[in-house]
Amino acid sequence: MALDEYKPQKGGEEFETGHDFKYVGTSPDRPDGFDKVTGRARFGADMSAPGMLFAAIVRSPHAHARILRIDTSRAEALKGVKAVVTRADFAGGLSGETWNVLENVMAGDTALYDGHAVAAVAATSALIARDAVKLIEVEYEVLAHVTDVDEAMKDGAPVIRGGAADGSVPEGLHPNVVRYHESGHGDVEAGFAEADLVIEDHFRTEATHQGYIEPHACLASLGSDGRGEVWCCTQGHWNVQKLCAALLGLDTSGLRVTASEIGGGFGGKTTIFIEPVALALSRKAGRPVKLVMSRSEVFRATGPTASASMDIRIGMKKDGTITAADGVFRLQGGAFPGAPMEMTAMCAFACYGLKNVRHVGYDVMTNRPKQAAYRAPGSPMAAFAVESVIDELCEQLGLDRIEVRLKNAAREGTRSSYGPRFQRIGLVETLEAARAHPHYSAPLKPGQGRGVSCGFWFNFGGETSVSLALSEDGSAQLMVGTPDIGGSRASMALMAAEVLGIPYEKVRVTIADTASLGYNEISHGSRVTYASGLATIKAAGDAVQKLCRRAAEKWGISEDAVKWQDGCAVPSGPNAGDFDPLPIAEITASMGATGGPISGHYEATPEGAGVSFATHIVDAEVDPETGKTSVVRYTVVQDAGKAIHPAYVEGQYQGGAAQGIGWALNEEYIYGPDGRLQNAGFLDYRIPVASDLPMIDTVIVEVPNPGHPFGVRGVGETSICPPLAAIANAVSAAAGVRMRHLPMSPPSILAALEKQAHA
Amino acid sequence: MSSIHVTTQVNGDAVEFLCDTRETLLDVLRDRLDLTGAKEGCGTGDCGACSVTVNGRLVCSCLMLGVEAEGKAIETVEGIAKGEDLHPLQRKFIEHAALQCGICTPGILIAARNLLERNPDPTETEVRYWLAGNLCRCTGYDKIVRAVMDAAEEMREAS
Ligand code: FES
Ligand code: FES
Numbered sequence: 001m002a003l004d005e006y007k008p009q010k011g012g013e014e015f016e017t018g019h020d021f022k023y024v025g026t027s028p029d030r031p032d033g034f035d036k037v038t039g040r041a042r043f044g045a046d047m048s049a050p051g052m053l054f055a056a057i058v059r060s061p062h063a064h065a066r067i068l069r070i071d072t073s074r075a076e077a078l079k080g081v082k083a084v085v086t087r088a089d090f091a092g093g094l095s096g097e098t099w100n101v102l103e104n105v106m107a108g109d110t111a112l113y114d115g116h117a118v119a120a121v122a123a124t125s126a127l128i129a130r131d132a133v134k135l136i137e138v139e140y141e142v143l144a145h146v147t148d149v150d151e152a153m154k155d156g157a158p159v160i161r162g163g164a165a166d167g168s169v170p171e172g173l174h175p176n177v178v179r180y181h182e183s184g185h186g187d188v189e190a191g192f193a194e195a196d197l198v199i200e201d202h203f204r205t206e207a208t209h210q211g212y213i214e215p216h217a218c219l220a221s222l223g224s225d226g227r228g229e230v231w232c233c234t235q236g237h238w239n240v241q242k243l244c245a246a247l248l249g250l251d252t253s254g255l256r257v258t259a260s261e262i263g264g265g266f267g268g269k270t271t272i273f274i275e276p277v278a279l280a281l282s283r284k285a286g287r288p289v290k291l292v293m294s295r296s297e298v299f300r301a302t303g304p305t306a307s308a309s310m311d312i313r314i315g316m317k318k319d320g321t322i323t324a325a326d327g328v329f330r331l332q333g334g335a336f337p338g339a340p341m342e343m344t345a346m347c348a349f350a351c352y353g354l355k356n357v358r359h360v361g362y363d364v365m366t367n368r369p370k371q372a373a374y375r376a377p378g379s380p381m382a383a384f385a386v387e388s389v390i391d392e393l394c395e396q397l398g399l400d401r402i403e404v405r406l407k408n409a410a411r412e413g414t415r416s417s418y419g420p421r422f423q424r425i426g427l428v429e430t431l432e433a434a435r436a437h438p439h440y441s442a443p444l445k446p447g448q449g450r451g452v453s454c455g456f457w458f459n460f461g462g463e464t465s466v467s468l469a470l471s472e473d474g475s476a477q478l479m480v481g482t483p484d485i486g487g488s489r490a491s492m493a494l495m496a497a498e499v500l501g502i503p504y505e506k507v508r509v510t511i512a513d514t515a516s517l518g519y520n521e522i523s524h525g526s527r528v529t530y531a532s533g534l535a536t537i538k539a540a541g542d543a544v545q546k547l548c549r550r551a552a553e554k555w556g557i558s559e560d561a562v563k564w565q566d567g568c569a570v571p572s573g574p575n576a577g578d579f580d581p582l583p584i585a586e587i588t589a590s591m592g593a594t595g596g597p598i599s600g601h602y603e604a605t606p607e608g609a610g611v612s613f614a615t616h617i618v619d620a621e622v623d624p625e626t627g628k629t630s631v632v633r634y635t636v637v638q639d640a641g642k643a644i645h646p647a648y649v650e651g652q653y654q655g656g657a658a659q660g661i662g663w664a665l666n667e668e669y670i671y672g673p674d675g676r677l678q679n680a681g682f683l684d685y686r687i688p689v690a691s692d693l694p695m696i697d698t699v700i701v702e703v704p705n706p707g708h709p710f711g712v713r714g715v716g717e718t719s720i721c722p723p724l725a726a727i728a729n730a731v732s733a734a735a736g737v738r739m740r741h742l743p744m745s746p747p748s749i750l751a752a753l754e755k756q757a758h759a
Numbered sequence: 760m761s762s763i764h765v766t767t768q769v770n771g772d773a774v775e776f777l778c779d780t781r782e783t784l785l786d787v788l789r790d791r792l793d794l795t796g797a798k799e800g801c802g803t804g805d806c807g808a809c810s811v812t813v814n815g816r817l818v819c820s821c822l823m824l825g826v827e828a829e830g831k832a833i834e835t836v837e838g839i840a841k842g843e844d845l846h847p848l849q850r851k852f853i854e855h856a857a858l859q860c861g862i863c864t865p866g867i868l869i870a871a872r873n874l875l876e877r878n879p880d881p882t883e884t885e886v887r888y889w890l891a892g893n894l895c896r897c898t899g900y901d902k903i904v905r906a907v908m909d910a911a912e913e914m915r916e917a918s
Contacts, residue, residue, distance in 0.1 A: 033853035036861035037845065039796020039836035043862060046795040126786075127779055211896045213800040213808055214862040263798070263862025264896050295801040486859035486897060647856035651898055655859060658899030682805035682894060690900040691884075691891040 023497045024710055027647035028504050030490040032261070041261045044217030044233030049288035052219070053082055053122040055281050056129035057274070057291075058136045059301065060111030060118055063145035063367040063675025064158065067109055067118060067138060075121055075135040080128040083285035084136070086119045090280060091249035098246050100336045104370045105247065105276050111140065112160065112335035113367050114676040115300025122281040122289045145367040145675040149332035150309050152176045152366045160335050160365040176365045178337040181345055183418060184358035191324025191356030195315025199392050203385035205724070205742045206668035207307040207332075210374050211659070211687045214263020215298045220278035221288040226250050228282070230257045232275050235265040235483055236522025240272055241514045247276040248283070255279075258513040259483040266659070267373030268303045270522045299680035304669055305374035306331040306339040308381040312348075316393045320404040324356035325349045325417070329382065332364045333371035339363045340371075343378030343458075346418035347721070348386050350456040351405070351427055351613060353414040367675055373524060375656060376457040376717035380663065380724050384742060387453040387725030392738065401452045401729075402435045405615075409454075426639030426703030426713075427454065427613035433699050434615040439635040448621045448632060449733025455616070455721025459609040459714035460525025465518035466535035468496060468543055468600040472592075474567075474585030476500060476543075478536060479512040481520025482528045486655070486716070487648035491529045492536050494644050495710065499540035501567030502584060518603055526714020529644055530609050530705075535602040537709050543600030550594050551582045608707015609714060614638035616657065616722035620730035624753060627746035629665055629731055635697040641705035641713030652715045654696040660723020662688045664731075668743050767828040769794065770838030778825040784818075785809045787825035788835060796836035796865045800894065807893030810866035811835050817873040819892075836865035839872060847910040847917075848872055857906035859897035867893045871907045879915055883908065 035041040072084040087106045094102055107116045119136050123129040144158040151157055152174070159175045168180045192198050214233055222228035228250070234240050237257040245252040262269060278291040293302070309330045315323040327348045333339025341361030349357050394401045409427045416422055434440055434452070444450055467479045478496050482488065493507040500507070521527065548562040551569030555562070561576035562569050568581035591598050619633040636653040643649040666686045670678045679685045704711025724742060732738045735749060737756045762777035769792065776791045783802075788794045788811070800806035802821045809820040812834040839846045848871050851857070858864045867890060874881060874889040881889070886907050887900070895903060 027856065029853045030856070032861070033858070034845075036858055036864050037836075037849035037852050037868060038840055039794070039865050041861060042795070043798065045789075045799065125779075126790075127781055212860070212862075213806055213894055213896050214798065214860070215800070262860060263800075264860045266896070292799075295803065295806075487856065647902075648859070651856055651859050651902060654899035654901045655897045659896070681803055682801050683803065687894060687896060688899075689891040689894060690887040690904065693887075693900055695883075695904070696899050696901045 021498060023494045023504050024644050025646065026494070027645050028490065030487050031493060031509060032484070032489060043214055043261045043263050045292045047219045047231045047260065048290070049219055049221065052288045052290050053124060053285055054126040054129045055120055055122045055278055055289050055291040056133045057117050057277065057297065058119040058133050058138065059297070060107065060114065060116040062111055062140055062142050063114050063147065064143040065111045065140035066143060067107060067111060068141055069139040070119055071137040072119065074137070075132040078128065078132050078135060080124040081121060081132045082124065082287065083122045083281045084119060085277065085280045085284060089284065090247050090276065094246065098243065101243055101272065102247050104336060105273060113369050115297065115369060117277070117301065120277045120281060122285050147366050147368055147671040147675055149307055149330050149364050149366065152332060152364050153330065153362065160367065164337060164365060177362050178365055179363035181342040181361035183345060186356030188324040188326045188356045188358045192315040194317070194323040196318045197393060197397060198313060198315040199389050200311065200313040201389055201740055203310045203312065203388065203740045205308045205381040205384060207304045207368065208374065208663045208667040209299060209304040209685065210266035210268035212264030212266060212268060215293040215295060216269070216274050216302060217292040218275045218278050219288060219290045220275060220282050222279045222283040224283060226254045228255045228279055230255065230275055230279065231260055232257065233260050233262045233269060235262065235269040235485065235524055237483070238481065238514050238519045239270070239522050240275055243272050244276045244279055248279055256513055256515045259511055262483050262485055265485055266375045267377060267524060270373050270524050273302055295682065296680040299685060300677050301369050303372050303374065304369065305377065306333045306371045308344065310381065310385045312385045312389045314389045314393060316397060318397060320397070320399045320407045322352055322354060322408045325354055326358045327386065328360045330362040330364055331378070332366040332368065334368040335365055336370045337363055337365065338371060340378030344382045347379035347456050348382035349417035351410055351454040352408040352417065353410050354417055357417045375659065375720040379455065379457055379721045380660065383453060383455045383721045384724035384728060388728055388740065391729040402431055402440065405454055406431045422611065424703060424706055425611060425613060426701050429701045429703050430613055430615040430637045430639055433701055434617055434637045437617065437635055437637065437699060439617050439633060439697065444619060447734060448619050449730045451618050451620065451726040451729030451733065453616055453722035453725035453729060455614045455718055456611065457526065457718040457721055458611055459530060460527040461531045461606040461609045462521030462525065462527050463519050463605050464531040464535045465520055465603045466532060466539045467517060468539040470543060470588045470598045472588050474502065474583070474588045475506040475508070476502065478507055478509045479517055480509060480532045480536065481512055481517045482523040482532045483511055485523060486651060487645060488528045488532070490648065491644040492532060495533050495536050496540045499537055499544060500584065501564065526716040527609060530708055530712050530714050531606050533644065533712055534606050534708055535604065538602035539600040541600065542602060543598055546598045546600070547584060547587050550587050550591065553594065554582070555579050608705065610641055610705030610707055612639050612713045612715065612718045614718045614722050616726040618726045618730045620727060620734050622731055622734040622749060627749035629744060629749065631661055631694055631727065634694055635699065636719060637699040637701060638715065638718055639701045639703050639713060640715045641708065642702055642711035643700050644710065644712060646700060649700055649715050650698045653698045653719045656719025657696050657723050658688050658693060660720045661693065661727060664724045664727040664742055664744060666743050666745055763826045765826055765829050767830065768832045770834055780824065780826055782825040783821050784823040784825050784828055785820040787828070788820060794835050794837055798862055798865060800862070807870060808863055808866045810869040810893065812869060812873055817870055834869070836868055839868055846872065847913050848907065851906040851910040855902045855906040855909065857898065857902040863893060863895040867895065867903060875911050875914060879911060881911060
């Protein structure tokens, strides 16, 4: 869309799909907008407390080293230093993932990656804390290291931690392979025999960081009585509460965690890094402690996503029918189990209805930071590899890329590549919308190439608890437990307003702290608008039921004879009696005298998160002199089920595409032969800037999710699944050489061009 | 460790503070003057979240020392709105959904205002290059660029 065609989409008329929603589907101003444009909004690092200390962390300069001795005496002697902590200050006797988290938060007897925390100090100023870090002496015995996934699986590779493999791993594999996955159906070899063309290729993607602009930050206070408070930027404060309590040996309910405004997360703020450290320092010093990571600490010790080495084999008939698909996915997730290889495997072929499919996954440990979720964890790399091979097949068989995808597309009732049959899904609709979009048929200039890709993500429900209280004047206060990263408070208010029949502005949404609601899962898995939204609708419905009851009592009729309409109780039919509509504000004005406050609640673990699909189209131009790629046009088509706040749905589509562009073209963790991260800053780890990108056009497809009252599907993650492949396909077409290793940075494109010229 | 006494002006107000010579202007704004609107995204001049203007010039406050503020006039995001009235850029950012998490917003608003003071009628490309020093990880910049262009148009019509 050209800039001059654009009108701000307030009111959202363009998006109404014929449902008789009054508020849902409009794009009003967000409730936290004012605070965020005036600098008032308080993020993780913006909170202070009286008597507060500042903390800093000592980190390993080695990729792999035994910690022989830590001498804190010189630091402790520095004026202004109030506490120093090491692993000894945390709980013992942990196991499983809780142990992994502690081991990552503070090294035990071995530093496992460059940047691994070894000790921490709290002092009266940030400058003193930084000086004190330099006075802590750590004696290391440097060990052999490995940072590459394929190297780490080879015989003779250094063992990160013996005995970490679980029962899924077949005999004979290197101890760094800690989990194994195999799934599929049919007979792939028989399928390949039916194909007219079989293509098999090897693909690699490098680790990327979520790259949220706000570094991790917290303010923590813990007394020796076992009661504490944490203020932090997190995607899930109940998870912070639970994990911190475990790592410090506290009762979970003894800790109260408040989620600050959060400056981006993308999955990277679903776990803990500094919060337990600040708590341990606070307990020792007897004062509140603020701990804020530097950007280089964020790169070295948090995130990133897994890197992948993949082999894909797909067979196709001349008419475009896929006969079989086979994939091997090796992911490293740092020095801990947990690389999302089963997600990679299960997402890889999920867009297609396949008779014969097989996937194998390996979770491999290396001397890198513990991987964290990143937007549809595991799926983008799978789509890159699979959709690249499909592109090659189309090219060699002379078939249209969208027609082939439509021919094989999963539909309602299709047995998915990962097992269950799909319910109502919208892949075909996104492909049809992409085919009809002017972008798909627009002419290309010389030197440009066009790429297409589909993408898939599961979406998620999870434990959810929501509470809504009505005020005397008929306005509503909604408390949800899922931190708002991209405007979800607006979506919640829209859904509550819809059910209550009161204006959007009359609903105030608060992200409640852990003491105010039951457990809420993290804001991840694109679950917020789905699960907190569903719970909001139900909680508002609960309040409406109580409002109707008060009206029934007032009118002296049965509760069943009252219904709720446009914010008023009305008799449900002519037989119910003749009463004037009773507006919400009249009922709430007298609620103290008619039975007490009126609230609505809902708690559940909803399981109907509808899966979602997207199709992206991209045009890229490659400069053969420099190897630089310019993305000249980009279109996202994605199924939202129902877009509650269309402008923020578009924002999710555009943001995912932009992150995908960065992943495809520039972003990567670069390790030197010494195993140290070489680009731990935004200058050398280059995320897309404004001048790198075009406008990103969006098409919101709405195929309602049967598992949500308004049809919502999560939208946050699917948008990062297609870009890697779409861009690789566009770049490969533009450059005339197939790119099978991301990122396609200028040097790698030049190298590929050169190699081809000499071939 | 001795502190230095600095006299300066922030958002039109006369301000005095004591600071260590190692503290950046960003440290001083946030930790000594309680102006937490400017954010630290990197501390190395790469993200623009800490953008302020100093005597009308756009700078990364993380790259300037607090003591260098002596005698200068500093503007931060907290000074953009006039009382109850939001600046057109602030209104347009909300209206166009140009922020998702909002951590980049203070720096981008300062940078965009500085652009429009110099160039009331920028092209899309000019906006994109001017804002190239302000990282946003959430939006893909699309709605940010539109908001700036729309605010510029409104301001031109109003003047
Ligand atoms: S914090 Fe100053 S440029 Fe990033
Ligand atoms: S809105 Fe989150 S970084 Fe820009």
